[in-house]
Amino acid sequence: MAFASDTRAEFTSLFSLYEWVMIGTTVVVFGTVLFAAIRYRRRPGRRPSGKSEANMAELVYALILVGVVALLVTRTFTTENRVDAVASNVKQHVEVTAFKWGWRFAYPGSGVTVVGDNRRPPTLHLPVGEPVVFAERSQDVVHSFWVPALRFKRDAWPDDTVEFELTVDRPGVYAGRCAEFCGLHHSDMNFVVVAEPRDRFERWLRAQ
Amino acid sequence: MTTVALERPRPAGLIGWLASTDHKRIGLLQIGASIGFFVASGIAALLMRSELAEPGMQVVSRQSYNELFTIHGSGMVYLTVTPLALAVGIYLVPLQIGAAEIAWPRLTLLGLWLFVAGGVVMYLGFAVDHGAAKAGWFATYPLSSAANTTGKGEDMWICGVFLSVLGNTIQSGTLLATILRKRAPGMTMARVSAFTWSMLVTVLLAVTSFPVLLGTMAALEWDRLHGGVFGGHYGPVAYQLLFWFYGHPVVYVMFFPFVGMVAEAVSAFSARRFFGYKGFTLSMLLFAALSMSVWAHHMFATGRVNNEYFSLTSTMLIVPAGLEYFAIIGTMIGGAIVFSTAMLFSIGFLLLFLVGGLTGIIVASPPLDYHLTDSYFYVSHFHYTLFGGSLFGFFAGVYYWFPKVTGALLRESLGKLHFVLMVIGANLTFFPMLILGFEGMPRRVATYPSRFTTLNALETGGGFVIALGVLVFLVNVWWSLRHRRPAGNDPFGGPTLEWWTTSPPPRLNYESLPPIRSYAPLFDLREERR
Numbered sequence: 001m002a003f004a005s006d007t008r009a010e011f012t013s014l015f016s017l018y019e020w021v022m023i024g025t026t027v028v029v030f031g032t033v034l035f036a037a038i039r040y041r042r043r044p045g046r047r048p049s050g051k052s053e054a055n056m057a058e059l060v061y062a063l064i065l066v067g068v069v070a071l072l073v074t075r076t077f078t079t080e081n082r083v084d085a086v087a088s089n090v091k092q093h094v095e096v097t098a099f100k101w102g103w104r105f106a107y108p109g110s111g112v113t114v115v116g117d118n119r120r121p122p123t124l125h126l127p128v129g130e131p132v133v134f135a136e137r138s139q140d141v142v143h144s145f146w147v148p149a150l151r152f153k154r155d156a157w158p159d160d161t162v163e164f165e166l167t168v169d170r171p172g173v174y175a176g177r178c179a180e181f182c183g184l185h186h187s188d189m190n191f192v193v194v195a196e197p198r199d200r201f202e203r204w205l206r207a208q
Numbered sequence: 209m210t211t212v213a214l215e216r217p218r219p220a221g222l223i224g225w226l227a228s229t230d231h232k233r234i235g236l237l238q239i240g241a242s243i244g245f246f247v248a249s250g251i252a253a254l255l256m257r258s259e260l261a262e263p264g265m266q267v268v269s270r271q272s273y274n275e276l277f278t279i280h281g282s283g284m285v286y287l288t289v290t291p292l293a294l295a296v297g298i299y300l301v302p303l304q305i306g307a308a309e310i311a312w313p314r315l316t317l318l319g320l321w322l323f324v325a326g327g328v329v330m331y332l333g334f335a336v337d338h339g340a341a342k343a344g345w346f347a348t349y350p351l352s353s354a355a356n357t358t359g360k361g362e363d364m365w366i367c368g369v370f371l372s373v374l375g376n377t378i379q380s381g382t383l384l385a386t387i388l389r390k391r392a393p394g395m396t397m398a399r400v401s402a403f404t405w406s407m408l409v410t411v412l413l414a415v416t417s418f419p420v421l422l423g424t425m426a427a428l429e430w431d432r433l434h435g436g437v438f439g440g441h442y443g444p445v446a447y448q449l450l451f452w453f454y455g456h457p458v459v460y461v462m463f464f465p466f467v468g469m470v471a472e473a474v475s476a477f478s479a480r481r482f483f484g485y486k487g488f489t490l491s492m493l494l495f496a497a498l499s500m501s502v503w504a505h506h507m508f509a510t511g512r513v514n515n516e517y518f519s520l521t522s523t524m525l526i527v528p529a530g531l532e533y534f535a536i537i538g539t540m541i542g543g544a545i546v547f548s549t550a551m552l553f554s555i556g557f558l559l560l561f562l563v564g565g566l567t568g569i570i571v572a573s574p575p576l577d578y579h580l581t582d583s584y585f586y587v588s589h590f591h592y593t594l595f596g597g598s599l600f601g602f603f604a605g606v607y608y609w610f611p612k613v614t615g616a617l618l619r620e621s622l623g624k625l626h627f628v629l630m631v632i633g634a635n636l637t638f639f640p641m642l643i644l645g646f647e648g649m650p651r652r653v654a655t656y657p658s659r660f661t662t663l664n665a666l667e668t669g670g671g672f673v674i675a676l677g678v679l680v681f682l683v684n685v686w687w688s689l690r691h692r693r694p695a696g697n698d699p700f701g702g703p704t705l706e707w708w709t710t711s712p713p714p715r716l717n718y719e720s721l722p723p724i725r726s727y728a729p730l731f732d733l734r735e736e737r738r
Contacts, residue, residue, distance in 0.1 A: 007575075007578070010575055011575060011576060011578075011579055014573065014575055014576060015570070015576055018569065018570050018573065018576065021569075022566045022567075022569070022570070025562070025566060026562065026563075026566065029533065029537075029558070029559070029562050030559060030562075032537055032541075033537060033540070033555060033559065036537060036540035036541045036543075036545070037545060037547075037555065039541075040478070040540060040541060040542060040543050040544065040545050041544075041545050041547070042479070042544040042545055042546050043544070046544045047544070048478065048479045048480035048542060048543045048544045049480060049541075049542030049543070050480075050481075051483070051542060052481045052482075052483060052484075052485065053483065053484050053485065053486060053487070054538070055486075055487070058484060058487045058531065058534060061530070061531075061534055062527060062531060065526050065527045065530045065531075066527060068526060069523050069524055069526050069527065072523055072526075072569070072573065073519065073520055073523050076519055076523070076573040076574065076575065076576075077516055077519075079573075079575045080515060080516070080519075080574050080575050083574075083575045083578070084515075100356075140350070140356065141348070141350050141351040141356050142348050142349075142350070142351065142444060144509060144582060146582075146583075146648075146650065148579070148583075148647065148648030149648075151578070151579040152578050152579060153509050153578055153579065153581070153582070154509055154511055154578070155509050155510045155511065155512075157444060157445070157510075157512070158350060158444065159440065159441045159442060159443060159444055159445075160441065160442070160512070162510075162511040162512070164511065175648060175657075177648075177650060178650075179509075179581075179582040179583065179650045180348070180582055181274075181343075181344050181348070181582075181651070181652040182351060183274075183342075183343075183351060183356060183357070184270055184271060184274065185270065186274075186652060186653065187270065187273075187653040187654045187655050187656075188655070
């Protein structure tokens with residue numbers, strides 16, 4: 001299966017586990033409530049049960065719930081370790097600066113900087129198929145860098161730089177935007193991601 | 209056994225209500241005030257939904273939109289669901305434990321007026337220059353600093369939040385003292401009703417977490433006036449950690465009492481003792497303990513907290529939540545269920561809150577939350593918990609206890625219409641949000657790309673169906689009070705103590721008390737007579 005990015009592949013795989021747990025739980029709970037509502041509706045001659053607890057059943061049930069927690073948490077932790085990892089030997093770096101209400105993308109070593117705001121959203125060019133390390137910071141309030149197609153966002157802070165690594169696997173044009181409410185023009189704080197093969201990316205970089 | 213109480217004079221008229229130290233009047237006034245703020249915050253939501261019916265800006269300006277969602281969220285959290293939860297407790301807890309009065313009634317009354325004053329101050333922000341607060345209901349720093357959000361509206365918001373939360377904190381203290389110190393002879397903690405247990409864990413959360421918000425709001429106001437509190441390195445993170453230390457427990461303050469109401473209604477309308485009482489109360493305590501340790505799961509995408517720890521504690525909430533479902537559904541199984549409006553709202557609560565709970569487990573996983581946080585998926589998640597959960601639970605409680613409070617029954621036909629409209633409206637409004645959020649629509653935007661139009665238009669339609677449902681409810685209350693159908697002491701065969709006294713209860717609640725030998729003393733009596 002081809003995914004748009006490594007984070008998207010990780011997300012999709014983990015989400016499908018959660019999705020099955022959710023669907024299973026929904027079926028069981030809706031089914032049980034429906035069964036109880038129909039089977040135990042008041043009818044002439046029905047005497048309600050005098051039983052007021054079932055401790056053994058409840059204990060077994062609680063242990064099953066603990067098992068579900070263990071499964072979900074284990075998968076979450078192993079996935080997160082891969083998603084959060086930032087390698088030290090990555091070739092391509094991008095410095096992201098968020099501000100009210102736009103973005104600045106700088107490519108260290110090349111002298112290239114792209115800026116845009118809510119009136120003219122900037123374009124973030126990325127090479128496809130290789131990891132890119134982002135160093136993100138904000139100039140004023142807290143913003144958040146979100147590319148829905150890559151299934152990833154990270155907040156931008158005024159008081160510290162945060163790093164994250166993304167690999168875009170498929171060439172394409174993806175919508176990006178600010179996800180943390182940041183004031184008047186938050187609604188229009190967009191950007192565009194253009195992911196392209198290395199040679200085309202280099203050509204774009206040189207043309208700037 | 210009887211308690212003989214001297215009847216105290218009950219002042220008549222407006223002052224008799226506004227200055228009453230009767231917990232029942234304080235509770236009713238607070239329910240009324242909360243519903244007033246619910247309607248106001250709901251109108252804010254309808255304005256937002258009207259703006260969002262199609263892309264682009266049509267109905268309000270960008271700044272007005274930001275004010276509207278800030279006041280909608282603040283109004284619902286600080287001024288509606290939290291005070292509503294406490295108000296039902298203030299009314300019912302003394303009755304359920306066989307007490308004549310609430311502990312410290314004047315303080316309880318002070319809490320009511322602090323909350324109302326806070327709400328009025330917050331709403332008056334619309335009347336000042338630069339308009340009402342517009343930094344969201346959690347006022348992230350430095351967005352909420354004087355430099356980034358100008359105008360007195362934001363300061364009035366801080367003042368309003370402070371006053372209302374101070375009022376809630378005081379009332380939580382009086383409720384805690386009432387439950388611990390005012391129980392009738394024989395009413396041991398192991399015989400306290402499910403609802404009162406839910407109130408106990410609620411006020412425990414409130415007295416431990418609410419003061420942190422009071423301090424945070426004071427510090428934020430100082431920062432706006434003089435600067436230098438949250439401005440330095442790590443300051444913005446510190447603000448969020450402090451805020452959510454209040455902000456997550458409050459989610460459960462807005463939830464537990466409604467679980468308690470549903471538990472009692474399901475027991476009464478299944479005509480059997482509440483099932484798994486011990487497991488339910490223990491899981492409530494576990495729930496409360498865990499919910500004090502999950503707060504930074506609102507901050508997974510910040511990259512600045514220990515995601516694993518908060519993901520673990522948040523996912524563990526599956527266990528107590530699952531045990532509560534076990535007890536409530538276990539009560540239905542083996543019962544003789546009457547499908548009254550209260551029972552329908554209880555079933556609605558179980559099924560709609562499930563959607564909120566399950567989507568909550570998804571966003572408790574950081575790699576999933578990286579994508580879904582601050583999106584419409586997340587908006588849907590907490591509306592399924594707060595609307596599908598808390599408000600459905602509240603309506604179950606209203607249809608169940610209205611006869612006790614007023615002496616008159618609500619109309620079942622209007623009640624069922626109310627229920628159907630609420631189910632349709634809630635799902636029409638909140639289900640499409642799951643898809644929109646997944647597809648990339650962020651929260652708190654006044655416009656969106658045109659490919660999101662259809663689902664947004666559906667949501668707007670759903671919002672107005674909800675409004676119609678609320679209108680039917682208000683009409684039902686008005687009609688049922690005008691054309692009274694007398695309820696008697698115990699119209700539904702209730703299990704708990706309050707059904708022993710008259711409807712409405714006298715000033716000091718009880719002329720006499722039955723023996724209390726379990727958590728369902730009125731069931732005990734009926735079984736003896738059989």
